[in-house]
Amino acid sequence: xxxxxxxxxxxxxxxxxxxxxxxxxxxxxxxxxxxxxxxxxxxxxxxxxxxxxxxxxxxxxxxxxxxxxxxxxxxxxxxxxxxxxxxxxxxxxxxxxxxxxxxxxxxxxxxxxxxxxxxxxxx
Numbered sequence: 001x002x003x004x005x006x007x008x009x010x011x012x013x014x015x016x017x018x019x020x021x022x023x024x025x026x027x028x029x030x031x032x033x034x035x036x037x038x039x040x041x042x043x044x045x046x047x048x049x050x051x052x053x054x055x056x057x058x059x060x061x062x063x064x065x066x067x068x069x070x071x072x073x074x075x076x077x078x079x080x081x082x083x084x085x086x087x088x089x090x091x092x093x094x095x096x097x098x099x100x101x102x103x104x105x106x107x108x109x110x111x112x113x114x115x116x117x118x119x120x121x122x123x
């Protein structure tokens with residue numbers, strides 16, 4: 001299951017805070033801030049999708065993520081590679097490096113990361 005763009009934005013605030021009450025989440029938004037009811041609706045949908053849970057303290061709810069940012073984006077990227085690049089990481093890497101107009105320095109940095117991963121796997 002996937003989050004909408006507005007849900008991802010709210011989830012980003014929740015990942016940053018790790019746990020938060022409604023007022024904390026509203027404060028995280030830049031002006032103009034969304035209505036409390038809008039954020040409550042987003043949280044309800046995210047709870048229904050299994051991304052967020054909460055603890056009740058009287059009339060207040062403290063929300064927390066059930067999915068880590070790394071896990072969410074790993075699944076997202078894997079789905080992207082599967083659905084748009086015939087499950088080929090090579091096709092994805094080729095597209096990414098060509099279409100993102102990476103500088104020579106950025107390509108060198110990417111090469112270092114790949115070389116380090118290769119070394120780690122060979123040990």
